[in-house]
Amino acid sequence: MLKNWLKRISATDILMWGIGLIIILGVVWGSVATLSSGKYDSAAWQNLIVTGLTLGSIYALIAIGYTVVYGILRMINFAHSEIFSGGPLVAYYLARALNDNGFLAKQPIVGLVLVALFSMFISMSIAFLAERIAYRPLRKAPRLIPLITAIGVSFFLLYTYKGLFGSGIKDYPQLDILKGRTPFLGMDIQIVYIVILISAFVLLAILYSIVQFTKLGKAMRAVSEDKDTAALMGIDVDQIISATFMIGGALAGAGGFLYALMFHQVAFAMGFFPALKAFTSAVVGGIGNVVGAMIGAMFLGIIEAMGPNIFLDGLGVPAPNQLKDAIAFVLLVFILIFRPTGILGERLATKKA
Amino acid sequence: MSKRLFVLASILMVVTVLLSACGPKAGKAYECTDPLGCVVVEKGAPIRIAYALVVEGPDASLGTDSKRGIEIQIDDHGGTLLGHPIELVGENTGCNAEGGQAAATKLSTDKSIVAIVGTSCSSEARAGFPILSEAGFSMISPSNTAPDLTDPAKHVPGYFRTAHNDKVQGAVAAEFAYNSLGARKAATVHDGSLYADQLQQVFAARFKELGGEVVYQGAVQPTDTDMRSVLTSIAANPPDILYYPIFVAAGGFITAQARETPGLENTALMGADGIYTPDFLKAAGEASNGMYLSSPDFTVFGDAYTKFQEKYEAKYGEKVLNVFHAHAYDAAGLIFAAIEKVAVDVDGTLYIGRQALRDAIAATKDYKGLTGNLTCSESGDCADPKIAVYQVTNSDPATWNPGAAADSNPKKVYP
Numbered sequence: 054m055l056k057n058w059l060k061r062i063s064a065t066d067i068l069m070w071g072i073g074l075i076i077i078l079g080v081v082w083g084s085v086a087t088l089s090s091g092k093y094d095s096a097a098w099q100n101l102i103v104t105g106l107t108l109g110s111i112y113a114l115i116a117i118g119y120t121v122v123y124g125i126l127r128m129i130n131f132a133h134s135e136i137f138s139g140g141p142l143v144a145y146y147l148a149r150a151l152n153d154n155g156f157l158a159k160q161p162i163v164g165l166v167l168v169a170l171f172s173m174f175i176s177m178s179i180a181f182l183a184e185r186i187a188y189r190p191l192r193k194a195p196r197l198i199p200l201i202t203a204i205g206v207s208f209f210l211l212y213t214y215k216g217l218f219g220s221g222i223k224d225y226p227q228l229d230i231l232k233g234r235t236p237f238l239g240m241d242i243q244i245v246y247i248v249i250l251i252s253a254f255v256l257l258a259i260l261y262s263i264v265q266f267t268k269l270g271k272a273m274r275a276v277s278e279d280k281d282t283a284a285l286m287g288i289d290v291d292q293i294i295s296a297t298f299m300i301g302g303a304l305a306g307a308g309g310f311l312y313a314l315m316f317h318q319v320a321f322a323m324g325f326f327p328a329l330k331a332f333t334s335a336v337v338g339g340i341g342n343v344v345g346a347m348i349g350a351m352f353l354g355i356i357e358a359m360g361p362n363i364f365l366d367g368l369g370v371p372a373p374n375q376l377k378d379a380i381a382f383v384l385l386v387f388i389l390i391f392r393p394t395g396i397l398g399e400r401l402a403t404k405k406a
Numbered sequence: 407m408s409k410r411l412f413v414l415a416s417i418l419m420v421v422t423v424l425l426s427a428c429g430p431k432a433g434k435a436y437e438c439t440d441p442l443g444c445v446v447v448e449k450g451a452p453i454r455i456a457y458a459l460v461v462e463g464p465d466a467s468l469g470t471d472s473k474r475g476i477e478i479q480i481d482d483h484g485g486t487l488l489g490h491p492i493e494l495v496g497e498n499t500g501c502n503a504e505g506g507q508a509a510a511t512k513l514s515t516d517k518s519i520v521a522i523v524g525t526s527c528s529s530e531a532r533a534g535f536p537i538l539s540e541a542g543f544s545m546i547s548p549s550n551t552a553p554d555l556t557d558p559a560k561h562v563p564g565y566f567r568t569a570h571n572d573k574v575q576g577a578v579a580a581e582f583a584y585n586s587l588g589a590r591k592a593a594t595v596h597d598g599s600l601y602a603d604q605l606q607q608v609f610a611a612r613f614k615e616l617g618g619e620v621v622y623q624g625a626v627q628p629t630d631t632d633m634r635s636v637l638t639s640i641a642a643n644p645p646d647i648l649y650y651p652i653f654v655a656a657g658g659f660i661t662a663q664a665r666e667t668p669g670l671e672n673t674a675l676m677g678a679d680g681i682y683t684p685d686f687l688k689a690a691g692e693a694s695n696g697m698y699l700s701s702p703d704f705t706v707f708g709d710a711y712t713k714f715q716e717k718y719e720a721k722y723g724e725k726v727l728n729v730f731h732a733h734a735y736d737a738a739g740l741i742f743a744a745i746e747k748v749a750v751d752v753d754g755t756l757y758i759g760r761q762a763l764r765d766a767i768a769a770t771k772d773y774k775g776l777t778g779n780l781t782c783s784e785s786g787d788c789a790d791p792k793i794a795v796y797q798v799t800n801s802d803p804a805t806w807n808p809g810a811a812a813d814s815n816p817k818k819v820y821p
Contacts, residue, residue, distance in 0.1 A: 092642050096668060104634040220462045222655060224691045234668075243666060316631050317662050317691050320464065320655070326629060358635050366639065372625035374636035375598060 069390045076387045086367025099240050101359045107246045109354020110253035114308030115331035116346040118301030124277045124341040125297050131203040132183050134328030135210035140176035140306030141313040142218050144168050152226035161230045173306035180302025214321040222320045225313045249311045256307055337385050339398025357381045436752045440759030442542035445520050449754035453487050457496035458509045458524030464655040465501040467683045469526045471727040472548045475734030476523050478717050499530045506530025514541040521741045528552035528601040539564045542760040548734035552600045561785040564764050568733040570791030576608025578793040579700045582820040584616040589646035593622035597652040605651040621645050628656050633663045641669030651678035658689025665693040683728040684803035695801045701729050703794035705810045711776050736775035795820035
């Protein structure tokens with residue numbers, strides 16, 4: 054038994070374990086050094102964790118779009134970053150109009166919901182059209198072709214936004230009811246974070262129940278398992294694929310709206326980094342797996358928010374915050390060394406094998 | 407028949423050879439001896455000047471404003487120089503090293519360009535100008551402020567600037583913080599760019615010299631949106647002043663999020679000329695209210711500057727967008743004055759020696775510009791720097807109206 058195992062390990066494995074070990078040592082050493090220095094009080098950590106969770110919940114909303122599309126079509130929809138940014142960019146004009154005519158001040162909640170729904174609707178429409186126009190004709194083409202097409206769609210949308218929206222930054226109207234902090238679950242949290250967290254969780258719960266408990270969800274799972282058999286069972290595969298894109302798009306639009314609430318500003322290229330991180334979350338969680346994407350996104354959000362302060366501060370690295378993406382991605386590499394299929398990726402791997 | 411054709415063809419050939427031999431003979435009157443070669447501007451052809459500025463993206467106002475300064479200088483020359491029309495061409499530089507390099511590579515291949523006004527951001531010049539210098543060009547920057555660029559040990563031949571050196575700006579900012587605000591603890595954040603990194607270093611050094619303590623010197627990425635982790639680090643030991651001389655996008659995020667970070671409620675926020683624009687108010691929103699910004703002191707520019715502003719508003723239908731329009735106006739002015747000095751006119755054809763042009767710009771003395779009396783140093787500093795600190799009094803970009811009056815926004819508060 055042991056002999057077999059010894060025979061199977063290769064130099065690569067040993068190298069990987071070495072890298073993993075170094076990462077673990079660095080993380081442990083840095084964390085201990087930071088925590089024992091007592092530089093940050095519990096309120097500071099709380100603040101960072103909440104920020105991380107909030108960011109993570111937005112990443113999760115975007116990551117769903119990548120993961121469901123992959124689950125069904127085995128294709129990475131690279132245009133998802135622009136599907137994400139399209140919603141808040143167009144909804145910006147509605148938000149501005151509602152703000153300027155005073156509606157947003159009088160009816161803030163109705164106004165916010167309107168802007169959010171509009172943002173979701175726009176992203177959903179862009180996702181639907183992208184699938185209908187660019188991907189569907191290539192359904193039978195080799196897998197690489199839709200992938201390249203997706204990159205093309207992404208550029209097309211990006212430069213369309215640039216032309217229509219301009220290359221500058223625009224600030225979203227800020228609402229008085231979302232300002233300030235309030236006690237929540239025994240912590241002192243910014244109101245806007247609570248709103249973002251709750252809306253994101255509600256949307257993720259709705260998505261989960263759609264996939265698990267409705268006829269549409271059942272059909273989606275069937276198509277994801279085997280398109281041809283699903284078609285034989287009387288499922289309209291094209292319709293289900295369209296629905297999948299629309300669900301992913303709507304969630305991305307909601308994520309975009311929450312992103313604009315959190316950061317108060319939008320720009321034509323705003324989709325790139327959040328979507329890159331969401332894609333990474335989806336891979337870490339096990340691409341194709343909805344719950345995995347959510348877990349991966351939360352993990353990434355928290356590591357990004359806390360990483361520089363907890364791991365690097367104690368090591369005495371100068372200007373650690375510049376390295377927050379590096380930390381996040383090193384830890385992701387670490388996870389992929391030990392679980393190449395992602396945190397919850399196994400189920401998918403055995404199913405598709 | 408074919409014989410006749412042959413004769414005709416030979417006659418034609420002989421005539422062409424004779425004619426073409428005549429051509430150079432007429433031009434031989436001037437032989438270019440300049441070590442870097444000459445730009446030849448044929449009779450009636452335009453004198454081509456290029457800009458290398460950031461005219462797109464979040465920092466577009468910085469370069470667009472400078473570009474307009476050049477255009478007004480061209481207008482003031484009546485659109486012509488030495489009987490030739492002036493043509494302005496240009497490239498967007500994007501306010502980053504890659505963009506600066508790409509623009510420089512492209513411009514360096516066009517040998518009909520006489521000189522360049524640019525770049526907007528210091529990193530662009532650091533990455534791009536060596537390419538242009540190699541190709542023989544002279545460039546005057548209206549807005550590069552990083553001390554490195556005119557450091558005698560690092561200066562690249564052909565590089566000049568009408569913008570102030572940040573050795574001046576950083577020191578004024580630190581003196582304002584220590585003496586005027588009474589700050590004793592300062593924190594700084596830069597974005598890894600040459601400009602921001604060096605400016606915060608000058609600030610920190612001067613602040614320490616005055617007796618203050620610099621409790622945190624951090625950095626973010628210019629593309630970062632979530633600044634809470636760096637702000638939480640700073641809030642662990644709250645400073646009296648947070649100085650972040652960076653650009654519009656990241657500067658907006660830091661401003662908005664600093665106001666929301668517990669522990670930083672009593673910290674004064676201060677930026678520099680990179681975010682001295684109404685676009686920054688758009689990016690930061692209400693949080694920009696009360697913030698301090700260092701910038702050239704427009705109130706001492708004099709009457710010519712008031713007239714310039716009137717021309718600007720008449721031509722573009724809006725107020726000046728950013729800081730460096732007057733510096734760009736002067737940069738173009740220096741170039742035109744130098745061309746007038748060195749160009750050799752032979753029957754309407756201009757010969758402009760590239761080395762001669764460099765030398766002429768470097769020899770500039772007491773040039774009466776909008777920004778003061780400009781005299782160029784050997785390492786390229788031509789500015790007559792006067793720095794002031796302003797405070798934002800209203801976060802609505804429409805109210806942008808810099809000055810010293812009580813209702814100005816931003817309002818001059820120092821010196």
